Amino acid sequence: MESKDQEVISLCQEFIRQQSYSGHENHMAQVLAQYMKTNGFDSVYTDKYGNVIGSIKGNRPGPKLLFDGHMDTVPVADTSEWTYPPFAAEIHDGNIYGRGTSDMKGALSAMAVGAKRFAQITGKDFAGEIFIAGVVHEECFEGVAAREISTYVQPDYVVIGEASQLNLKIGQRGRAEIIVETFGTSCHSANPEKGLNAVYQMAHVIEAIQTLIPPHHDILGNGILELTDIISSPYPGASVVPDYCRVTYDRRLLVGETKESVLQPLQELLQNMMKQDVSLKVQVSYSQGSEQCYTGNEIKAERFFPGWLYDTQEAFIQAAYQELRRDGFTPQITQYNFCTNGSHYAGEAHIKTLGLGPSRENLAHTVNEYISIEQLTKAVSCYTALMKALLK
Known part of the structure; x- marks a missing residue:
């Protein structure tokens, strides 16, 4: 050699x-x-x-x-x-x-x-x-x-x-990590009518988000919007109705998409849902990441990569x-x-x-x-x- x-x-x-x-x-x-x-x-x-x-x-x-x-x-x-x-x-x-x-x-x-x-x-x-x-x-x-x-x-x-x-x-394609959160009211699960289950609220939100169609690019393909995890709080919820639920979406980005343009259809959808259901409290944002570098410094950023x-x-x-x-x-x-x-x-x-x-x-x-x-x-x-x- x-x-x-x-x-x-x-x-x-x-x-x-x-x-x-x-x-x-x-x-x-x-x-x-x-x-x-x-x-x-x-x-x-x-x-x-x-x-x-x-x-x-x-x-x-x-x-x-x-x-x-x-x-x-x-x-x-x-x-x-x-x-x-x-x-x-x-x-x-x-x-x-x-x-x-x-x-x-x-x-x-x-x-x-x-x-x-x-x-x-x-x-x-x-x-x-x-x-x-x-x-x-x-x-x-x-x-x-x-x-x-x-x-x-x-x-x-x-x-x-x-x-x-x-x-x-x-x-x-780029990548964004989008967080959707619902907020309910906790109570004993023996009396669920006294609370507001954040997971049930999230279930309606997820169903609605599935109706959104991300854009398409002739070369890069489709802009993906895919649910990757869901978690409720408190967890484990021993006899407690969850007052919080968070879902993460992986959004694959196309050329020209911005932080504002990607969130806009989600924000409009959720605003309309809250107008129709006054008990619904839901918000959408980008995930924030923070990691420690070997130098001792912290590296952190919003997870939006064009x-x-x-x-x-x-x-x-x-x-x-x-x-x-x-x-x-x-x-x-x-x-x-x-x-x-x-x-x-x-x-x-x-x-x-x-x-x-x-x-x-x-x-x-x-x-x-x-x-x-x-x-x-x-x-x-x-x-x-x-x-x-x-x-x-």
Whole structure:
């Protein structure tokens, strides 16, 4: 196996061996920062959330190109279910096995090696600056920690490294978490007529919400509105009529939808219901999330992550596509089926963004997660092609 391939394989393995659940990315961050410091990066910066951002400057002025790869992974529920240990990064049949191989430490290792290699090949005689960002808390908050990165870098282009089988991704549906709450009156369940059951109230609300039809987009598909959990209080309700009920909806967002436009049909529906039934007390809002970072700082946000989509003929998309083809790759131009940090870069900040990463989307979060070494090593070349295409 060629030594240039071994470098990215070894770095990926070292990343996998650092367990880095959301909020505990510190060891992974140290390995990434050390690689950057010992491999010619001009600066290495860690921000308040723990994002690690390394840069390599070209000899000529030009655009800033940011490669985004998150360091955190979802947890391993039961290690005994895995054929190979999830944090050993063992190689079998041409694949590296472990939590985070596909989602997305393989991509991040290819980005770091690709930046180093591009600087070596060009002798830094290129226009602009390359940034590699190891991002925290993506699994909890798509695009929230990324806000801090784009403020620091102010990129002209962003490459998201989520798995795409080395195809170009030019969009995705967004995601919102919507909370609906009903408020009743508690009493002893032996005398239910003396109270107002919040769950019965919620049952009518759920039925009414099912009549709402989310919008449709010809490319991204349907905007989903799906109930994902329901809880009453007090719980357990031993001989008590519940005075509170909360339902969570997963709302998949299309391009152009805003916080206001998404809630409006729900608000109008519930207002009409309360006019018709004066005993009904119901409200709708976005879920608020709060998590602790390994730096000790808190990261928090409303759970609303916009969708985004570019035209296939956009100049930067075509530049990337044509350069990849010149280097022998045959990418398709499609969209992600899940939410990414692109929700911030493209959806919120309107920075030109595309996605390209090694491995298959459906391996993320799975038992026996793996990445093929062929995809991993090809990703390095794909990323250097994107550097050639966009740093002009």
